[in-house]
Amino acid sequence: xxxxxxxxxxxxxxxxxxxxxxxxxxxxxxxxxxxxxxxxxxxxxxxxxxxxxxxxxxxxxxxxxxxxxxxxxxxxxxxxxxxxxxxxxxxxxxxxxxxxxxxxxxxxxxxxxxxxxxxxxxxxxxxxxxxxxxxxxxxxxxxxxxxxxxxxxxxxxxxxxxxxxxxxxxxxxxxxxxxxxxxxxxxxxxxxxxxxxxxxxxxxxxxxxxxxxxxxxxxxxxxxxxxxxxxxxxxxxxxxxxxxxxxxxxxxxxxxxxxxx
Numbered sequence: 079x080x081x082x083x084x085x086x087x088x089x090x091x092x093x094x095x096x097x098x099x100x101x102x103x104x105x106x107x108x109x110x111x112x113x114x115x116x117x118x119x120x121x122x123x124x125x126x127x128x129x130x131x132x133x134x135x136x137x138x139x140x141x142x143x144x145x146x147x148x149x150x151x152x153x154x155x156x157x158x159x160x161x162x163x164x165x166x167x168x169x170x171x172x173x174x175x176x177x178x179x180x181x182x183x184x185x186x187x188x189x190x191x192x193x194x195x196x197x198x199x200x201x202x203x204x205x206x207x208x209x210x211x212x213x214x215x216x217x218x219x220x221x222x223x224x225x226x227x228x229x230x231x232x233x234x235x236x237x238x239x240x241x242x243x244x245x246x247x248x249x250x251x252x253x254x255x256x257x258x259x260x261x262x263x264x265x266x267x268x269x270x271x272x273x274x275x276x277x278x279x280x281x282x283x284x285x286x287x288x289x290x291x292x293x294x295x296x297x298x299x300x301x302x303x304x305x306x307x308x309x310x311x312x313x314x315x316x317x318x319x320x321x322x323x324x325x326x327x328x329x330x331x332x333x334x335x336x337x338x339x
Contacts, residue, residue, distance in 0.1 A: 179213075
């Protein structure tokens with residue numbers, strides 16, 4: 079009898095294990111491919127942010143008249159394994175980003191059997207939106223937030239006698255963390271959708287604190303971008319739009335709940 083009672087739980091653990099194994103294999107394959115191209119990736123994806131010919135800077139110069147010069151920065155590795163470690167880290171994180179839709183799908187397929195039919199219908203397309211928002215966040219962090227920060231700190235000097243010699247830890251750490259966390263931040267509408275589904279918040283709650291949220295957005299924009307108005311506006315607008323999308327998602331959940339009553 080005890081074995082029969084424990085069997086469903088053990089089956090769930092086995093199911094979860096295989097889902098995680100599949101996700102890990104997808105990340106491993108993507109990571110190996112990226113590691114194989116590590117030199118090209120470092121030169122053309124990360125170090126290129128120091129060049130004023132980077133696509134984001136070119137567009138800002140053409141569209142807004144805000145032109146920059148290449149940041150006079152020397153990147154150096156202070157540890158024996160520094161370059162190899164970041165080649166591995168960038169490959170693994172890149173593998174996670176590329177395989178993220180498959181990872182989200184595997185997690186969804188594990189959770190889906192435990193949902194009711196109405197919950198499944200209500201959650202249809204959720205994986206697509208999660209993947210889309212996460213990738214958009216990664217792209218926004220990479221093309222907007224990170225280049226602005228790198229360009230500002232790379233060009234800023236207290237004195238012309240002091241050179242900006244960044245360590246690879248500092249340089250890559252800022253790029254990877256800022257870009258990855260921006261991807262997570264773009265999941266705000268999904269969080270609003272799920273929190274409303276659980277009854278934790280409501281659309282009225284989000285509307286009530288909209289002004290407070292905008293102030294927080296402006297503060298965040300001032301913190302994570304260089305101290306100029308254009309950069310802060312470029313960052314603040316998408317975040318504000320995401321908050322409004324979160325309100326819309328919350329309303330959609332409430333309408334669905336009202337129909338079931």
